[in-house]
Amino acid sequence: MGPREARRILEEKAREKGFDLVGVTGAEPLAEGGERLKEWQEAGMAADMGYMHRPAELLSEPKRLQKSARSVVSLGVSYYPGDHPENDGGGGRVARYAWGKDYHIVIKERLRSLRAELEEALGVKIKARAFTDAVPLLERSAAQHAGLGFFGRNSCLINGNIGSYFFIADLILDLELEPDVHGTGTCGKCTRCMASCPTGAIKAPGVVDARLCISYLTIENKGEIPRELRHAVNDWAFGCDVCQEVCPYNKRKATMSRWPEFSAGTGAGPYLEIEEVLGIRTEQEFEKRFEGTPLTRPGRAGLLRNCCVAAGNLRLVDAVPTLVGCLHEDESPLVRGHAAWALGEIGDAESATALREALEREPDEGCLVEIEAALEGLQGRSDGLE
Ligand code: B12
Ligand code: SF4
Ligand code: SF4
Structure with missing residues (x-):
């Protein structure tokens, strides 16, 4: 043949x-x-x-x-x-592929x-x-x-x-097959994705700087989400779709997947319940909850880090007790540090008390910096109100 x-x-x-x-x-x-x-x-x-x-x-x-x-x-x-439904319930947004x-x-x-x-x-x-x-x-x-x-x-x-x-x-x-001609097409004059990227990660046409990309920051990144990028991460808890959402090709042509395995009901779906995720304290619990989905990739500490940032950006007052649990009890400095940031963003009385308490007993230097910065932010805001 x-x-x-x-x-x-x-x-x-x-x-x-x-x-x-x-x-x-x-x-x-x-x-x-x-x-x-x-x-x-x-x-x-x-x-x-x-x-x-x-x-x-x-x-x-x-x-x-x-x-x-x-x-x-x-x-x-x-x-x-x-597409994502409105985020009325204050969830952590998950990119569609996951x-x-x-x-x-x-x-x-x-x-x-x-x-x-x-x-x-x-x-x-x-x-x-x-x-x-x-x-x-x-x-x-x-x-x-x-x-x-x-x-x-x-x-x-x-x-x-x-x-x-x-x-x-x-x-x-190792089989010879007749090759196809190379794919062609054009963006024309459109530059919507470049203008819409929340962190300015698309440095030139077709060139994404992973250091700035929310998808990298929330999935592959093992360390902290840089403070200066946290607001731009918005409610994304896993991945990012912004540069695809704005694309006219997707607006006109995106067709629903025919593979039932990729539908929302079979995995994490469009939003994570932030308080639920922030309550996961052990690796076993985490594996059990997300086994068989792409969300295991950043690991427990990485996913909780992301949910802290989303909670802070969404100013989730209801999540304060769970965030306090993270700040005072989580074994990972990554989680404690980002919980401190989120509490600083929410900034109610309970958050302020929890941050002051943590300042007395936090052993990790990086976390202490986060707690101090959060308390300074709170101080700055209350001075501004006086
Ligand atoms: C590393 C990686 C990432 C990194 C870096 C992304 C990047 N843009 O480089 C991070 C973590 C940020 C990431 C994010 C995402 N990723 Co990713 N990622 C990869 C991976 C493993 C390698 C990509 C890579 O080589 N990057 C290096 C750069 C230099 O290569 P490149 O982006 O492919 O760019 C090419 C073009 O520039 C091209 N090129 C050649 N000639 C020309 C000419 C012109 C004019 C232009 C413009 C370009 C061009 O050459 C480059 C090399 O192939 C691939 C899987 C794989 N093994 O390929 C998946 C892959 C690219 N990711 C994928 C997906 C789905 C995503 C996300 C959508 C997930 C999400 N929703 O969060 C985002 C999209 C972000 C974005 N805008 O790219 C899919 C993309 C499918 C598709 N239709 O394009 C892939 C192919 C995985 C898969 N098998 O399906 N990803
Ligand atoms: S995935 Fe998000 S952060 Fe990354 S390049 Fe696209 S819009 Fe920018
Ligand atoms: S939004 Fe889509 S069509 Fe427009 S420049 Fe970006 S990739 Fe091209």
Whole structure:
């Protein structure tokens, strides 16, 4: 069977499996993507994501992942679960891609069975690497080469028919398949994402500085959310969708995911109950609560840190007792420090008392700085009222 017929069968099988987009490219290096990655790394924009500091050649050459590679299959699956309802209940906002089950697990299962079905249909043994958002390959670049879409100014890959709310999944195969033409499209004169990014993280068209991106700050970041960025984080507790929400391609084209695993009812949904999350004290409790969803990624302390920031920004007076619990009892200095910040933002009498008490007994220097800054802020505000 020739590469063209094999490509046709791949498309048929992938669509049966529910993938919305299917494309193929050769296993040659992703030269332009590699160059852009190098510049991004050199500018420090990879922050402290260890896996993004690997040499650009490793991330841009499929053959480094599988020596016998002949084709890279790029698949797209819409995760769009709808839009956030109004945040009337004061919840911690979750980015759409994370409302349901953990996509790594869900997609990988389907990739495995797609590969098995392909072997059966083509009657050959196929050596394959199957992954999504896990192995260090420039997945957006490979997908653009495979015709899935074009790079938007927000750096997301946009497809003219379904927008950008889709995951990219890959199969690197030792099988020759007819390649697709590279994806094309344009943002035209639009710059909405660049103007709307709350932290100014989109430094140039297609270039996102992870150090400023709310998605990085609330998911990959292991340390504190810099004080000067906390207000801009607003109510986002996990990820950020702003630069996709404003995109006209999504406004017009986003189509609901056909995979039930990505719907709100199967996982964390659009909002976290902030007080509930702030009450989680042990790793076991955390794992049990979020197991099987993407929300385990930042770890317990990271997610509580995010919920503290959201609570402070939302001025959640009802959350004060739980925040006081975090400040006085949590074992993680990261959580205690951000709880102090949130109490300083809310600033009622109970918050002020709890902060003064904590000042007497807090052992961690970083937390003491947070508590002092929160108390100074409160003092400044009450002076202003006099
Ligand atoms: C590190 C990472 C992040 C980091 C850094 C993001 C970034 N923009 O670099 C952080 C944590 C911030 C992040 C956030 C998000 N991520 Co992310 N992330 C990745 C990861 C692991 C690597 C991305 C990367 O290589 N960055 C380095 C830069 C240099 O590369 P790049 O952004 O892909 O940019 C390319 C273009 O510039 C391109 N390029 C080449 N030629 C040209 C020409 C022109 C004109 C232009 C403009 C660009 C261009 O070359 C670059 C290299 O490929 C990929 C998975 C993977 N292995 O690829 C997922 C991935 C990019 N993330 C994904 C998602 C869903 C998100 C979020 C939407 C999640 C959320 N809601 O919070 C946000 C979106 C933020 C944004 N605007 O990018 C999806 C994107 C799917 C899509 N349709 O684009 C991916 C592909 C995961 C997946 N398998 O589905 N992410
Ligand atoms: S995900 Fe949010 S913070 Fe990151 S670039 Fe987009 S709008 Fe900016
Ligand atoms: S918002 Fe506008 S500039 Fe940004 S990615 Fe979408 S079309 Fe391009």
